[in-house]
Amino acid sequence: MPLDVNGTNYETDEEGYLANLSDWAPDVAEALAASDGAELADGHWEVINFLREYYEEYQIAPAVRVLTKAIGKRLGKDKGNSKYLYELFPYGPAKQACKYAGLPKPTGCV
Secondary structure, eight states: OEEETHHHHHHHTSSSOSSSSGGGHHHHHHHHHHHTTTOOOHHHHHHHHHHHHHHHHHHOOOOOOHHHHHHHHHHHHTTSSHHHHHHHHOOOOOHHHHHTTTOOOOTTOO
């Protein structure tokens, strides 16, 4: 099911994740969020950019527990907790944030 962004179609899987990681761009993230009825703010971008760096380094999308710990180390305890991350990404911080970051669905997410 393709995602249209500024006249360009991007291929997604049945859950809306990008089929090709190299297709990701900030405007694609905005469109993915809009398809869920969400609008990305600075806090979202901090997590999205963190996830993209994490994936580049480890070649895996972190599960929520790993994400929470890693965010806490990088961005501080006030942001490295489930409550904060679920406020930003109510459908699941790892699952929803990875989708907007153009990454595959984390292993273990349903």
